[in-house]
Amino acid sequence: MSSLIDFPILALLAITAVTIARMRDLWAAIMFTGIYSFLSASWMLILDAPDVAFTEAAVGAGIATVLMLSTLALTGKKDRQLAHAPIMPFFLVLITGCVLVYGTLDMPHFGDPNAPIQLHPNPSFVEKSQHDMHGLPNVVTAVLASYRGYDTLGETTVVLTAGIAVMIILRKEKDDGDQEASTETIS
Amino acid sequence: MISIDMFAVTSIAILVTMTLALVRAMFGPTVFDRVLALNTFGTKTVLLICVVDFMTGRDDFLDLALLYSLMNFIGMVALLRFAEYGSFSDEGVSP
Numbered sequence: 673m674s675s676l677i678d679f680p681i682l683a684l685l686a687i688t689a690v691t692i693a694r695m696r697d698l699w700a701a702i703m704f705t706g707i708y709s710f711l712s713a714s715w716m717l718i719l720d721a722p723d724v725a726f727t728e729a730a731v732g733a734g735i736a737t738v739l740m741l742s743t744l745a746l747t748g749k750k751d752r753q754l755a756h757a758p759i760m761p762f763f764l765v766l767i768t769g770c771v772l773v774y775g776t777l778d779m780p781h782f783g784d785p786n787a788p789i790q791l792h793p794n795p796s797f798v799e800k801s802q803h804d805m806h807g808l809p810n811v812v813t814a815v816l817a818s819y820r821g822y823d824t825l826g827e828t829t830v831v832l833t834a835g836i837a838v839m840i841i842l843r844k845e846k847d848d849g850d851q852e853a854s855t856e857t858i859s
Numbered sequence: 860m861i862s863i864d865m866f867a868v869t870s871i872a873i874l875v876t877m878t879l880a881l882v883r884a885m886f887g888p889t890v891f892d893r894v895l896a897l898n899t900f901g902t903k904t905v906l907l908i909c910v911v912d913f914m915t916g917r918d919d920f921l922d923l924a925l926l927y928s929l930m931n932f933i934g935m936v937a938l939l940r941f942a943e944y945g946s947f948s949d950e951g952v953s954p
Contacts, residue, residue: 676867676870676871677870677874677907677911681874684877684878684881687881688881691885699890700884703894703897706901706934706938707881710900710901710904710927710930713904713927714904714907714908714927717908725923726926729927730926733927733931733934734930734933734934738933738934738937741938741941745941
């Protein structure tokens, strides 16, 4: 049943990628990267990775689109026509793709019960976390906020810094109407 | 069993609509054809997520669908502001 959704989404992803590569109108290409982010995020969701899909949707479809559009405001809207077909970069990308596919051959299959991810987080987390955390019922919260507390703090700091940087980049120079413009484009 | 089949039919219909929107975004002659196609595409993504969630029986991804629609709206606002002004502000640098 899942392959019914998987294959069309993967086909749409490939079509979108080829369209982005062939497109000379940069404004439309940015639009297509938004479509690509949405598609890959929904594919990750179907593969049962909602946290990655969350990040992909927020960063790929949200912030990256705004950043690329503001870059486009400073440069031109059109890409120049190439005089010749770029064969060399194509082969480079092809070889890199083949190497990446070769690298995935060592990985366990999707849903393999013997994969390290199914075996490693041993049951002691579930058994001990309630005692360790003085009765906190949610294991995920215990792992995120306490066992990996410093990691989560660092991630939150990085995200906050990125948000502040985007706000600094996108703010208007003049003071009037500063507030609502920056919040509209960022939030 | 019949309900699962109906979910599958619905998701296939949504995927066909997504493909049509993608085709319109590719060939759309004007900016606004493309913007409409992108907006339709985002909405269909949200619908597809909802249908797939109910099909697999875990409806805890619905808040993700909500986030997707928010992101779709924000991206649309950014794209339209850019199409209107050539930048994010009225007196910004024009390309």
